[in-house]
Each structure stands twice: as structure tokens, then as C-alpha cells.
Amino acid sequence: MGELDRREALQLFGVGLLAALHPGGFELVSRMSRRAPGASLLRALEREVRGPLYTRSEPGFGGAAEVYNSRYDDVRPLAVLRAAGARDVQAAVQWAAKNDVPVAARSGGHSYAGYSTVRNGLVIDLRSLDRVTVSSGSRSVRIGPGARLIEVYAGLAAKGLAVPGGTCPTVGFGGLALGGGYGFASRALGMTCDTIESMRVVTAGGSLLTADEDTNADLFWALRGGGGGNFGIVTRFTVNASREGSAAFYSASWPAGATEDAIAAWQGL
Numbered sequence: 053m054g055e056l057d058r059r060e061a062l063q064l065f066g067v068g069l070l071a072a073l074h075p076g077g078f079e080l081v082s083r084m085s086r087r088a089p090g091a092s093l094l095r096a097l098e099r100e101v102r103g104p105l106y107t108r109s110e111p112g113f114g115g116a117a118e119v120y121n122s123r124y125d126d127v128r129p130l131a132v133l134r135a136a137g138a139r140d141v142q143a144a145v146q147w148a149a150k151n152d153v154p155v156a157a158r159s160g161g162h163s164y165a166g167y168s169t170v171r172n173g174l175v176i177d178l179r180s181l182d183r184v185t186v187s188s189g190s191r192s193v194r195i196g197p198g199a200r201l202i203e204v205y206a207g208l209a210a211k212g213l214a215v216p217g218g219t220c221p222t223v224g225f226g227g228l229a230l231g232g233g234y235g236f237a238s239r240a241l242g243m244t245c246d247t248i249e250s251m252r253v254v255t256a257g258g259s260l261l262t263a264d265e266d267t268n269a270d271l272f273w274a275l276r277g278g279g280g281g282n283f284g285i286v287t288r289f290t291v292n293a294s295r296e297g298s299a300a301f302y303s304a305s306w307p308a309g310a311t312e313d314a315i316a317a318w319q320g321l
């Protein structure tokens with residue numbers, strides 16, 4: 053086996069204990085100690101996809117593996133697939149299931165908990181799926197999960213539209229929307245997930261589904277705020293944007309101990 057992190061070491065310890073206490077536990081032990089797929093299996097995946105696959109020996113691997121929080125710099129995936137479309141995501145999920153490789157989806161890579169990278173697993177990076185498409189005369193907007201918030205805001209503002217989102221320009225729309233999404237505009241417009249009309253989702257079985265109020269409604273419900281990486285990999289969002297003109301924001305601060313006065317003044321505005 054390769055390097056282990058704390059979670060894997062604890063899992064291994066627990067499974068070893070189970071194996072000692074229960075006859076069926078030995079099957080689990082053999083699963084835990086299964087070797088990572090070799091170069092030929094990775095090449096098989098590469099042949100099935102359109103987007104680039106960065107394996108550890110590729111020059112671009114370091115950059116492709118990096119996430120926003122340098123705390124996770126030591127987490128080395130087996131490979132990073134920069135998916136070129138939903139079909140790549142399907143192929144990668146099916147390949148990973150067949151070869152027992154853990155996967156992590158990534159949009160903007162800003163997960164606080166490091167959930168968009170995976171030690172000895174496959175990262176399915178969606179940052180190339182970053183199109184923001186506004187149909188003329190409509191408030192329905194298609195947004196790729198890999199679009200950064202600043203790209204979404206800029207693309208929509210050019211058409212007099214807006215969706216509520218977060219304050220960090222480089223957060224990915226995918227992770228933000230699936231986790232809820234709260235920002236400056238949320239008091240007026242709600243959370244990002246409330247604006248979603250439908251999604252295209254690749255399930256753990258590798259199927260590509262639509263999830264909306266009428267189709268796979270339970271999945272639609274769970275995806276809107278249930279957290280990224282839990283119920284499938286979203287390859288496209290359709291959201292209902294609001295017509296907005298201009299907007300402004302400000303911040304206020306006051307001396308410690310003056311909170312009561314500040315709130316009273318605020319209420320009087």
C-alpha cells in the first residue's frame with residue numbers, strides 16, 4: 053500500500069479488529085489492502101475520456117492536484133481528470149467503481165475540509181465545465197459547475213441579471229450551490245440553491261440524469277444544500293436569475309460595548 057493518512061490508518065486498525073473478531077472481516081481486510089491501479093489501468097481510462105488525465109509522472113500533475121487550501125498539499129491523488137464534459141465524468145465514475153478507486157469531485161477546490169482531493173484516488177475536476185449561458189429574453193441560465201463566482205457574476209451582470217452567491221470570487225459555483233450558498237444578496241434574493249431549476253447529475257452508478265421538481269425530485273431536493281460530493285456529480289446547473297440593476301455593499305463597525313446603540317441606530321434607519 054502507499055502512504056496512509058490518519059483516517060486510513062484508523063480505518064485499517066478498525067478493519068483489522070473486525071477481521072480478528074468476525075470471520076467475514078477478512079474480506080474487508082483484503083479490500084483495504086488492495087493495490088492502487090497501475091499505469092495500464094490509468095491508460096485505459098485515458099483512452100475513454102476527452103479531457104486530459106494528469107498522472108503522478110506528468111509535468112502538469114502538481115498544478116492539477118493543488119487545491120485552494122495549502123493544508124492539503126500533502127494529499128496526492130493517483131490522478132486528476134480535467135473532465136471535458138458529462139461523458140468524461142460518467143466514464144471516470146464507471147472506471148473508478150470497476151477498479152475500486154475512491155473519487156473526489158472538484159469544482160473550485162475551496163472545500164474547507166479538503167473534500168475535493170483524495171489520497172490515492174481519482175479527482176474528477178470540473179473546472180473546464182465553466183460556461184455561463186443566458187438564453188435571450190429569459191431568466192433561465194445554464195451554469196457549469198466549474199465556473200468561478202466572479203465569472204458567474206460578470207456573465208450575468210452583462211445581461212442585467214444576478215444570482216445570490218458567496219463573497220469569494222474564486223469559489224466554484226458547483227461546491228457553493230450544492231452546499232447552499234449565502235452571500236451579500238441573500239437577504240434579498242435567498243440562497244444560491246433556491247435559484248436552481250434543474251441539474252444534470254452523474255450518479256454513483258455512472259448514469260447521467262436530470263434532477264428537477266418533476267424528474268428525480270428526491271435527488272433534486274437532496275442536492276440543493278445537501279453538500280457537494282454526496283449524491284452525485286453535477287455537470288450542469290440551470291438557475292432562475294433575478295433582474296437587477298445596480299447594487300452596492302458596505303460594512304459597519306463600532307467600538308466594543310456600543311453594540312446596543314449600534315443596533316438601535318440600525319433599527320431607526
Ligand SMILES: Cc1cc2nc3c(=O)[nH]c(=O)nc-3n(C[C@H](O)[C@H](O)[C@H](O)COP(=O)(O)OP(=O)(O)OC[C@H]3O[C@@H](n4cnc5c(N)ncnc54)[C@H](O)[C@@H]3O)c2cc1C
Pocket residue numbers: 120156157158159160161162163164167168178197217218219220222223224225226227228230231232233234235279280281282284285286287
Ligand atoms: C475563502 C472562502 C470564502 C468563502 N465564502 C463563502 C460565502 O461567502 N458564502 C458561502 O456560502 N460559502 C462560502 N465559502 C464556502 C464555499 O462555498 C464552500 O467551501 C464550497 O463548497 C466551495 O465550492 P468549490 O466548488 O470551490 O469547492 P470544491 O472543493 O471543489 O468542492 C466542495 C465540495 O463539493 C464537492 N463538489 C464540487 N463540485 C461538485 C459537483 N459538480 N458535483 C458534486 N459535488 C461537487 C466536492 O467533492 C467537495 O465535497 C467560502 C469558502 C472559502 C474558502
